[in-house]
Amino acid sequence: MANNRPESTSTTTIPxxxxxxFAVAIFEEIGCPENEAHTAALALLSADLRGVDSHxxxxxxxxxxxxxxxxxxxxxxxxxxxxxxxxxxMDGDGGLGLVVAPYAMQVAIEKAEKVGTGWVSxxxxxxFGIAGYHALKAVEREMIGIxxxxxxxxxxxxxSTERLLGTNPICVAVPAGEExxxxxxxxxxxxxxxxLEILQRxxxxxxxxxxxxxxxxxxxxxxxxxTGGALLPLGxxxxxxxxxxxxxxxxxxxxxxxxxxxxYGPWVPPxxxxxxxxxxxxxxxxxxxxxxxxxxxxxxxxxFKFHMDQWIRRFRxxxxxxxxxxxxxPGDPERAMEAERRLHGIPLLQPVVDDLKxxxxxxxxxxPG
Amino acid sequence: MANNRPESTSTTTIPxxxxxxFAVAIFEEIGCPENEAHTAALALLSADLRGVDSHxxxxxxxxxxxxxxxxxxxxxxxxxxxxxxxxxxMDGDGGLGLVVAPYAMQVAIEKAEKVGTGWVSxxxxxxFGIAGYHALKAVEREMIGIxxxxxxxxxxxxxSTERLLGTNPICVAVPAGEExxxxxxxxxxxxxxxxLEILQRxxxxxxxxxxxxxxxxxxxxxxxxxTGGALLPLGxxxxxxxxxxxxxxxxxxxxxxxxxxxxYGPWVPPxxxxxxxxxxxxxxxxxxxxxxxxxxxxxxxxxFKFHMDQWIRRFRxxxxxxxxxxxxxPGDPERAMEAERRLHGIPLLQPVVDDLKxxxxxxxxxxPG
Numbered sequence: 185m186a187n188n189r190p191e192s193t194s195t196t197t198i199p200x201x202x203x204x205x206f207a208v209a210i211f212e213e214i215g216c217p218e219n220e221a222h223t224a225a226l227a228l229l230s231a232d233l234r235g236v237d238s239h240x241x242x243x244x245x246x247x248x249x250x251x252x253x254x255x256x257x258x259x260x261x262x263x264x265x266x267x268x269x270x271x272x273x274m275d276g277d278g279g280l281g282l283v284v285a286p287y288a289m290q291v292a293i294e295k296a297e298k299v300g301t302g303w304v305s306x307x308x309x310x311x312f313g314i315a316g317y318h319a320l321k322a323v324e325r326e327m328i329g330i331x332x333x334x335x336x337x338x339x340x341x342x343x344s345t346e347r348l349l350g351t352n353p354i355c356v357a358v359p360a361g362e363e364x365x366x367x368x369x370x371x372x373x374x375x376x377x378x379x380l381e382i383l384q385r386x387x388x389x390x391x392x393x394x395x396x397x398x399x400x401x402x403x404x405x406x407x408x409x410x411t412g413g414a415l416l417p418l419g420x421x422x423x424x425x426x427x428x429x430x431x432x433x434x435x436x437x438x439x440x441x442x443x444x445x446x447x448y449g450p451w452v453p454p455x456x457x458x459x460x461x462x463x464x465x466x467x468x469x470x471x472x473x474x475x476x477x478x479x480x481x482x483x484x485x486x487x488f489k490f491h492m493d494q495w496i497r498r499f500r501x502x503x504x505x506x507x508x509x510x511x512x513x514p515g516d517p518e519r520a521m522e523a524e525r526r527l528h529g530i531p532l533l534q535p536v537v538d539d540l541k542x543x544x545x546x547x548x549x550x551x552p553g
Numbered sequence: 554m555a556n557n558r559p560e561s562t563s564t565t566t567i568p569x570x571x572x573x574x575f576a577v578a579i580f581e582e583i584g585c586p587e588n589e590a591h592t593a594a595l596a597l598l599s600a601d602l603r604g605v606d607s608h609x610x611x612x613x614x615x616x617x618x619x620x621x622x623x624x625x626x627x628x629x630x631x632x633x634x635x636x637x638x639x640x641x642x643m644d645g646d647g648g649l650g651l652v653v654a655p656y657a658m659q660v661a662i663e664k665a666e667k668v669g670t671g672w673v674s675x676x677x678x679x680x681f682g683i684a685g686y687h688a689l690k691a692v693e694r695e696m697i698g699i700x701x702x703x704x705x706x707x708x709x710x711x712x713s714t715e716r717l718l719g720t721n722p723i724c725v726a727v728p729a730g731e732e733x734x735x736x737x738x739x740x741x742x743x744x745x746x747x748x749l750e751i752l753q754r755x756x757x758x759x760x761x762x763x764x765x766x767x768x769x770x771x772x773x774x775x776x777x778x779x780t781g782g783a784l785l786p787l788g789x790x791x792x793x794x795x796x797x798x799x800x801x802x803x804x805x806x807x808x809x810x811x812x813x814x815x816x817y818g819p820w821v822p823p824x825x826x827x828x829x830x831x832x833x834x835x836x837x838x839x840x841x842x843x844x845x846x847x848x849x850x851x852x853x854x855x856x857f858k859f860h861m862d863q864w865i866r867r868f869r870x871x872x873x874x875x876x877x878x879x880x881x882x883p884g885d886p887e888r889a890m891e892a893e894r895r896l897h898g899i900p901l902l903q904p905v906v907d908d909l910k911x912x913x914x915x916x917x918x919x920x921p922g
Contacts, residue, residue: 268669270639271850299668300637305851328812341868343877348868356804358811366807368800374793393793400874418787418794424743424762425787431737431883432801434868435725438735442727442860443697443851449867466860481640482674482812491811491835498818499710499717499803505769508712514800 195531202552203241203530204229206544210244213547214251215258216283224282230317232530235521238378239314242536245543247280247311249457256280256310262287269299273444274306278469281312281333285472289318289331292476296327300481305444308468311335311455315355316369316518322357322476323365326485329357330475334440334447336454339373340414341430342422345400347414348449351377352436357515359479361489363496367515372433373415380406380415393420439473446471564900571921572610572899573598575913579613582916583620584627585652593651599686601899604890607747608683611905614912616649616680618826625649625679631656638668642813643675647838650681650702654841658687658700661845665696669850674813677837680704680824684724685738685887691726691845692734695854698726699844703809703816705823708742709783710799711791714769716783717818720746721805726884728848730858732865736884741802742784749775749784762789808842815840 204225211221228247232240250256260279264272272291276284288304295302312318315331322329335350355369371377375394383390383406390406397403398412402421409415417429441448447467454461479485502511525531532540544551573594580590597616601609619625629648633641641660645653657673664671681687684700691698704719724738740746744763752759752775759775766772767781771790778784786798810817816836823830848854871880894900901909913920 266852268847268850271669271846273851298638300640301670301672303670303846328808341871341880343873344868344871344880345874346871348871356800358807366803368797368804370794370797370800372797374788391792400877418797419743420789420793423760424789424793425739427881427883428737428739428741428787431725431739434735434883435737438727438861438864439697442857442864443848445852445856445860448860448864466863477640477672478637479812481637482642483635483814487814488811491814491817492807494835495807495811495817499713502710502713502715502717504712505714508769511710511713512796514796514803 194534196534196537196553197529197531198552199529200229200233200526203232206540206549206552207241207244209549210248210543210547213549214248216280217259220283223286224280227282227286227313227317229530231314233522233525234314234316234518235525236314236378236518238376238381241530241532241540243311243455245539246455246457247282248543248547250310250455253457255453255457260284264291270295270301270303272302272304274304276306276309276469278308279310281310281470281472284309285312285318285331285474286321288472289321289329289474289476292474293322293325293327296322296476296478296481297325301475301477304474305439306472306474307441307444307446309446309470309472311470312472314369315353316357316367318474319355319357319369320365320367323359325476326359326479328359328475328477328479329355331355331472332436332440333472334437334452334470336452337450338377338409338415339417339433340396340400341434342417342427343400345398346450349417349430349433349437350452351415352433354432354436358492359489360492360496361486363493364519365515366492366496366513367518369515369518372418372429372436374418374420374429375415377415380409393424436473441467441471443473444471563903565903565906565922566898566900567921568898569598569602569895572601575909575918575921576610576613578918579617579912579916582918583617585649586628589652592655593649596651596655596682596686598899600683602891602894603683603685603887604894605683605747605887607745607750610899610901610909612680612824614908615824615826616651617912617916619679619824622826624822624826629653633660639664639670639672641671641673643673645675645678645838647677648679650679650839650841653678654681654687654700654843655690657841658690658698658843658845661843662691662694662696665691665845665847665850670844670846673843674808675841675843676810676813676815678815678839678841680839681841683738684722685726685736687843688724688726688738689734689736692728694845695728695848697728697846697848698724700724700841701805701809702841703806703821703839705821706819707746707778707784708786708802709765709769710803711786711796712769714767715819718786718799718802718806719821720784721802723801723805727861728858729861729865730855732862733888734884735861735865735882736887738884738887741787741798741805743787743789743798744784746784749778762793805842810836810840812842813840
């Protein structure tokens with residue numbers, strides 16, 4: 185995208201509905217059936233709504249390039265290839281993760297309706313946007329939702345100079361009663377790659393603990409990933425628990441890919457279509473893992489909601505450190521952002537707008553405004 | 554235990570079998586039935602074997618005191634109070650977690666055998682030792698094992714001066730083929746409390762990022778927890794992702810307690826029997842959460858094992874950073890420790906030996922050696 189360009193402070197704000205219609209049109213233009221173009225646009229733009237700008241419409245052109253490079257199938261036949269009452273493995277048929285993931289989450293939810301919980305591991309998919317969007321589908325059905333995915337290797341395990349893991353996010357979303365849901369959506373690295381991209385654009389130094397250079401030394405150079413460096417697992421260094429972040433990223437990789445038959449570790453296909461595919465790939469596409477747990481498979485939903493509300497209120501009312509406004513519940517910042525952006529539109533950086541306009545012209549789709 | 558005493562470098566090494574027989578005798582002496590005394594000693598001493606000395610036999614006297622204070626029931630009637638084909642909530646009847654947890658894990662495994670996965674949330678329990686012991690029970694049955702527990706509040710959420718979470722560990726254990734299992738067993742804090750105890754004994758400074766003082770300022774004082782300070786969530790500070798560690802600890806609390814009807818947040822009962830119980834407790838005892846996923850509920854076990862072996866070998870053979878011997882697989886250090894200690898015995902610090910001898914004399918049980 186816009187890496188290495190001078191940071192532009194100018195933004196163009198586009199109403200959500202217009203940006204959504206544009207994304208649908210682009211997905212249709214690359215061959216997605218109408219309903220799946222709609223599904224993909226919903227998932228993609230949920231990132232913009234929730235303030236995860238790195239994973240939203242700024243990536244639309246990346247998905248188009250994957251299709252044009254023959255790396256993503258716009259008309260996948262997503263299917264279950266193995267199942268038990270509470271589990272399934274699904275083959276995404278090389279489809280966009282934005283389309284494959286909702287099918288898989290739906291299967292997890294249906295299994296949970298029948299036997300209490302449902303767990304679906306997915307092979308042969310592509311990037312699915314933000315984990316939170318998929319996990320929240322379960323919350324709508326009074327279930328705890330879990331979503332995770334592996335991704336191409338940008339992260340070095342503790343003590344390694346090699347990049348072997350993706351930023352491998354995990355989301356756990358939990359319904360409450362009167363309070364909004366608890367939504368923990370986290371990359372298993374110290375900092376998300378999107379935050380590093382912002383520093384790259386500004387050429388500002390990164391905090392120590394975010395990245396290492398090609399030899400594994402701590403560095404503040406935000407461009408270190410381009411010269412063989414790596415993102416660091418949550419914890420940053422061994423003394424601060426980076427072996428735990430490494431373990432969490434590894435769990436995501438194993439659940440998403442070793443369990444499903446997707447690629448794992450250094451063999452996960454890259455998102456940018458110009459990056460060569462890894463050699464010796466042991467599986468198919470990238471992998472995801474989804475879970476749905478029906479609340480009333482454990483206790484009456486009303487009891488759970490009462491206590492979840494009390495949990496949330498107790499934490500939110502904790503005495504804050506001087507200078508901090510309040511203690512947040514996971515999901516608070518993203519929900520506030522979504523309310524704001526649904527009302528006032530999605531602000532896009534000028535380089536993103538420029539990319540989208542170029543894409544629109546090339547595919548002969550009208551760009552909003 | 555031995556906090557604040559001068560560090561003793563002298564240790565006494567006791568063969569595992571002798572220490573095991575001693576622990577069984579102590580558990581029987583406080584009223585545990587023979588089979589459950591055996592169960593409890595196995596779980597407890599697995600911590601010593603795996604090198605998690607803070608959670609092993611050094612805590613035996615703590616369990617005795619819980620019983621003597623009427624806070625732990627040596628003859629619990631552990632029972633399922635709600636279930637579906639893939640889930641259960643169990644009431645630990647105030648028993649030792651060392652006894653309750655194996656019953657609950659067994660239920661998870663049996664459900665997984667029938668419907669692919671099993672998920673059990675437990676209320677009304679006590680501390681269960683190390684999560685890894687319980688998760689590994691599933692690995693013996695060709696399943697992925699998951700174990701977590703909440704604990705009394707020592708950890709401040711990001712931006713909070715109040716302690717609202719325990720160190721809330723998560724273990725995920727995954728079987729492999731020719732390779733030993735992958736076992737990620739991690740407290741959701743930067744550093745485990747046991748590591749802090751070591752620094753306290755030596756009065757050595759802790760690294761920044763492990764603890765904060767009563768006002769929420771970073772501190773290196775290992776005694777800060779005694780003056781209103783707190784352990785920090787994995788990440789250490791907001792810039793390094795402490796909101797992620799906080800979210801992980803919160804997930805453990807919700808799955809273990811809000812789902813089961815146990816106490817959560819600041820209301821989780823303390824381990825030391827001399828610490829007053831929290832007021833206004835919303836549930837029963839402490840909570841755990843267990844999961845078991847049958848490998849062949851996803852793909853043929855042989856396929857999974859082949860790829861899990863390849864995953865492990867690729868990571869273990871990664872190029873190490875200069876000065877580091879090699880990249881480790883989660884579980885490697887603990888397994889090496891267990892092999893060593895099964896062969897050569899368990900080294901106990903002198904203050905621990907002194908405590909155990911006092912306990913032995915008081916309960917009229919012979920101490921080894």
